Structure formats: structure tokens, C-alpha cells
Amino acid sequence: MGRVKMQKTRALTRWVNDPSKVLPKETLLLRKRNHWYLLVQPLSFATLIFFAAIFFISYFFFQIFNDLLLFIITLLIVLMVYINTVIKFLADWYCHFYVLTSRRIMEITYKPLFSKNMNNVIINQVKSTEIDVEMEGMLAQLLDIGSVIVTFDRPTHQQEFYMHSIKDPKSVGFLLTEQLDQARIDNIESPVWVRTKDKDNRLRFIEEIFPGESVRLA
Amino acid sequence: MEYARIILILYIVAFFVLIIIAIYSWLYRKDLKKTTGELRIPLPGISEKILFAITIISILSLIFVGATIIKFFY
Numbered sequence: 268m269g270r271v272k273m274q275k276t277r278a279l280t281r282w283v284n285d286p287s288k289v290l291p292k293e294t295l296l297l298r299k300r301n302h303w304y305l306l307v308q309p310l311s312f313a314t315l316i317f318f319a320a321i322f323f324i325s326y327f328f329f330q331i332f333n334d335l336l337l338f339i340i341t342l343l344i345v346l347m348v349y350i351n352t353v354i355k356f357l358a359d360w361y362c363h364f365y366v367l368t369s370r371r372i373m374e375i376t377y378k379p380l381f382s383k384n385m386n387n388v389i390i391n392q393v394k395s396t397e398i399d400v401e402m403e404g405m406l407a408q409l410l411d412i413g414s415v416i417v418t419f420d421r422p423t424h425q426q427e428f429y430m431h432s433i434k435d436p437k438s439v440g441f442l443l444t445e446q447l448d449q450a451r452i453d454n455i456e457s458p459v460w461v462r463t464k465d466k467d468n469r470l471r472f473i474e475e476i477f478p479g480e481s482v483r484l485a
Numbered sequence: 486m487e488y489a490r491i492i493l494i495l496y497i498v499a500f501f502v503l504i505i506i507a508i509y510s511w512l513y514r515k516d517l518k519k520t521t522g523e524l525r526i527p528l529p530g531i532s533e534k535i536l537f538a539i540t541i542i543s544i545l546s547l548i549f550v551g552a553t554i555i556k557f558f559y
Contacts (some may be wrong), residue, residue: 334492336553340499343546347506347539351513354532361529362520377524379516 297367319350396420402442507543
């Protein structure tokens with residue numbers, strides 16, 4: 268079986284469902300969506316508006332304009348708008364997930380017909396300083412919902428990768444910790460010098476910023 | 486007369502809303518199939534069927550409302 272290459276075509280996440288190694292030394296470890304509980308509020312709100320609209324049009328077409336046909340057509344329109352809205356909420360939730368492989372962390376947010384976002388962090392190109400797991404509230408404890416925040420520290424600025432409202436965040440946090448601990452920065456590609464914003468001290472050794480992390484040149 | 490005019494306007498508004506619903510549900514169904522294909526995840530079959538049904542119902546309602554509007558003028 269030959270090597271499968273990442274295609275530059277529309278099948279950007281060809282390997283998402285493929286558990287086999289796609290790139291050398293890359294293994295798919297995790298794919299997780301947001302918890303279903305996030306759907307409860309928008310769906311409840313949409314349902315409330317739907318019933319309010321039915322009440323309003325019933326009053327409008329029976330008390331003011333006595334027209335049964337127009338009432339049926341309006342009811343049909345309201346029902347189709349409601350169903351389209353529910354399907355949109357479900358599809359947006361369904362097509363939003365986080366992927367962890369042995370070499371990268373990705374957040375994929377595809378909203379059909381509206382937007383497409385892909386956030387890709389290559390593990391061996393960043394240094395992780397913190398992995399936080401947050402589970403706040405009684406409901407979060409009961410349903411095991413939480414968020415995982417990975418903070419990356421680069422010489423010039425910090426970045427966060429946020430996994431929002433996922434199920435079983437503790438095990439995801441532990442898995443991420445293992446992967447980020449195992450990642451090794453490529454010594455040849457790591458810069459020895461870093462340009463800082465400090466005017467008096469423009470260039471600094473990596474060793475000064477990260478003591479004990481010496482860079483060995485090949 | 487005023488009553489009839491208001492009813493006519495409501496039918497015309499319903500006509501255009503049905504056009505928008507038909508186009509939106511058809512485009513959304515197409516893009517949903519394309520998106521799940523790109524992501525290599527299963528297509529939610531029930532959603533796809535419901536969207537197709539909505540498209541058909543909107544088009545049929547559109548024809549009916551259009552005929553009603555024309556009938557108003559005759």
C-alpha cells in the first residue's frame with residue numbers, strides 16, 4: 268500500500284475518518300464534537316418562537332381576516348422555516364469537531380452554505396506551556412461537559428487553542444498532555460537566536476528564554 | 486375592496502417567501518452533501534430527505550399560490 272498524500276483539493280480532511288497512518292509517523296488519535304447539550308438552548312428558543320408564531324397567525328387569520336386557505340399557506344411557511352432552522356442548528360453542530368493526531372491539533376468548523384474554518388496547530392512547531400481543563404457548574408459535572416484550553420508560548424507571543432464544551436474533557440486533557448510532552452522540536456529547524464521587542468536586547472539565545480532547553484545543531 | 490387588496494398582498498408576499506424557501510432548502514441540501522463529502526463523515530440522511538421534501542412542498546405551494554393570485558385578477 269503506497270503512501271497516501273494530503274491532497275490540496277477540496278477533500279482537505281480526507282484522513283479524518285481513516286485510522287491508518289497517512290503521513291509518516293502520523294496517527295489519528297481523537298475526533299470529538301461539542302456536547303449535544305449545546306443544542307438544547309437554540310432548539311428550545313426556535314420551538315418557542317414557532318409556537319408563538321402559530322398562535323399569532325391563528326388569531327390573525329381567524330379573528331381579523333377570516334381566510335382558511337391563507338392560514339394554511341402561512342402555517343406551512345412557518346413550519347418550513349422552523350424545520351430549516353432546526354436542520355441548520357443540527358448540521359452546524361454535526362460539522363464542527365476537533366481532531367488530534369500525533370502531529371497536529373485541528374478545529375474544523377464547517378457551516379454548510381455559510382462558512383468554513385479550519386484551525387490547524389502543528390505540535391512540533393509550538394511549545395505548550397499549559398493545558399487547562401474547565402468543568403464549571405452542576406450540570407457540567409452531571410453531564411461530564413467541559414473545556415480544554417491549550418496555551419502555547421512562542422518567543423514573541425502566546426496563543427490558545429480552545430476545545431469548547433466537549434464530553435469527557437479530563438481524558439482529552441491527559442491525551443493532549445501525553446502528545447505534547449512527546450513532541451520534539453526539530454533541532455535543525457529551531458532558531459538559535461530570537462528577535463525580541465526589547466530595544467536594548469534585540470537578539471537573545473533560545474537558552475535564555477527557556478533555560479535548560481539547549482538547542483543542538485546537527 | 487380594501488380587504489381584498491390586503492389579502493392579495495398577503496398572497497403575493499407568501500409567493501415570494503415560498504420561492505426563497507424553495508431555493509434555500511435546495512442549495513442547503515446540495516452544500517450539506519458537499520460538506521459531509523469533504524469531511525468524509527456520514528451524511529445525515531434524514532435531514533437530506535426532509536430538505537428535499539421541503540423543496541418539493543414549496544414548489545407545489547408556489548404553483549398553487551400563483552394560480553390563486555392569477556384567479557384574483559379574473
